[in-house]
Amino acid sequence: MVNKMKLKLLFLSLLLLSTSLQAKTHLNGLQTIASRGYVACGTDTSNSFLVYKDEANEWRGPDADICRIFAIAMVGNENSFDMINITAKDAPKALDDGKIDIMLGNSAISAKQEISFPMMAMDLLYIDRQLFASRHKTDFESMDGFKESKVCVVADTLEEENLAEYNQRYVMKFKIITFPNEDEARKAFYLERCQLITGTEFFLNQAVKSLVSKNNDITILPEVIASRPVYAYCSKDNPNLRIIGKWVINALKLAEQYGINSKNIDTFIGIRNRSLKNLLGVETNLWNEFGLRTDWVKVALEKVGNYGEFFEKNIGNESALNVPRDKNKLIKDGGFIGAVPFI
Numbered sequence: 572m573v574n575k576m577k578l579k580l581l582f583l584s585l586l587l588l589s590t591s592l593q594a595k596t597h598l599n600g601l602q603t604i605a606s607r608g609y610v611a612c613g614t615d616t617s618n619s620f621l622v623y624k625d626e627a628n629e630w631r632g633p634d635a636d637i638c639r640i641f642a643i644a645m646v647g648n649e650n651s652f653d654m655i656n657i658t659a660k661d662a663p664k665a666l667d668d669g670k671i672d673i674m675l676g677n678s679a680i681s682a683k684q685e686i687s688f689p690m691m692a693m694d695l696l697y698i699d700r701q702l703f704a705s706r707h708k709t710d711f712e713s714m715d716g717f718k719e720s721k722v723c724v725v726a727d728t729l730e731e732e733n734l735a736e737y738n739q740r741y742v743m744k745f746k747i748i749t750f751p752n753e754d755e756a757r758k759a760f761y762l763e764r765c766q767l768i769t770g771t772e773f774f775l776n777q778a779v780k781s782l783v784s785k786n787n788d789i790t791i792l793p794e795v796i797a798s799r800p801v802y803a804y805c806s807k808d809n810p811n812l813r814i815i816g817k818w819v820i821n822a823l824k825l826a827e828q829y830g831i832n833s834k835n836i837d838t839f840i841g842i843r844n845r846s847l848k849n850l851l852g853v854e855t856n857l858w859n860e861f862g863l864r865t866d867w868v869k870v871a872l873e874k875v876g877n878y879g880e881f882f883e884k885n886i887g888n889e890s891a892l893n894v895p896r897d898k899n900k901l902i903k904d905g906g907f908i909g910a911v912p913f914i
Contacts, residue, residue: 600811601862604645604672612638613657613665614676615753618777620892621677622654630654633885634675636875637696637803637820641673644819644867649874660752663688666806673816674804677773679729692802693816697882698898698907701733701796703767704775706760708788714743721746721765723756733797734769757781771799776892798898815861822868824910825850827877828901836872846912857913878908 604610614622614634622632630638635654642652657665662674667689677699680692709716724731726749738745748765750756757778760768768778772791779789803820805812826832829847831839842848849857852865859865875881878901883889887896900906 600809601645601815603669608646609651609653610638610641610645610673611653611655611671612641613655613662613671613674615658616654616656618677618773619780620773620776621675633697633881636881636885637675638673640823640871640875641816641819643871643874644863645815647864647867649870658752662804663690666690666804667808669806672805672809672812677771677801678804679799680802681729689807690804691807691813692804693813694803694820695908696801696803696820697886699771699773699799699801700894701730701769701799702772702775703769703792703794703796704760704778705790705792706763706766706768708790714741714792714794717743717745717767719744719746720767721748723748723750723760723765723768725750725753725756725770729799730770733799737796769796772892772894815863818861818913819863821911822850822913823871823875823878823881824901824908825913826868826872827879828903828910831872831877832880833872833874833876836869846914849913878910 612634616622620632622630622634625631629650630652635652638652638654639649643649646652655665655671657671657674657676659676659678662671662676662678663684665671666674673693674690675696679699684690685692703714703717703722705717711717720743722734722745724734724747731747731749734745734747737743738747745767748759750759753770753774756768756770759765760778768775770778775791779791803816805816825846829844829850831851839847839851842851842853847853849855850868852858852868856865858867876884879896882896882899886892886894886899896906898907900908902909
């Protein structure tokens, strides 16, 4: 009798545990976003090159447009999203707690994150560049002029690893000074504790913009330390959202590959290609199987554009960053950005 009671209690405990895990997955899923009425995206809202509010109090910038696309796909409304100020360090907890659905904010991927953190990558957004910025303007024709300089960098980041490799490879003899976060590194750089600072292009441009003293100059150097893939993330408890996010991001890349953009979307009639039919929801309902409307891609292309349009507007030659597209071209055009057929 006692053994039967123990078995019964064990069974009930396992059932409750299973139900709890299923509930957590469900609560963090697409249905929660729909019932809440908006998508919550995490980013560094202090960096106006990532996201900012315009004169009409509307979110703009690359992270805003990515979140806007998710809102169109998942909620059916381009304005049904919010940008939440979350640092890269706080992203795992914010995703695990359900404070945000998706983390953006120029976040890179690493093996440690994949194994140890409660977050997983959805898909590649774009490839950023890690550069140097100099505290004063110089006439050096190469990086050799900066040998033995002090360099500020954020500790325990991909940028620190890349800097150490660069330092060793080119025998620069840098004195590397690490800081716990970007704000501390930036402050030390402003106070001339180091002649150089390294980080992503988004970070360094914000550092230049944030310098308030008119008596000082910062120069972003052309030397590229490394290319840096940037991903969108969601919680590991949310595999369905990862799948949805992956194919939503892929849709913009695939649209460019097919030559569809914001200006010609209405001209695609008589489509025979199965992948293209599925993408645009023409006589198919594949997007419905993801829980999305079949026509969301058409709306997103009208509002944001395809991947190329998104890039040029927010990062490329139409933006304040004016970053050359280079590795962010589609594979067919010599870049690293791939698009998968939607079948």
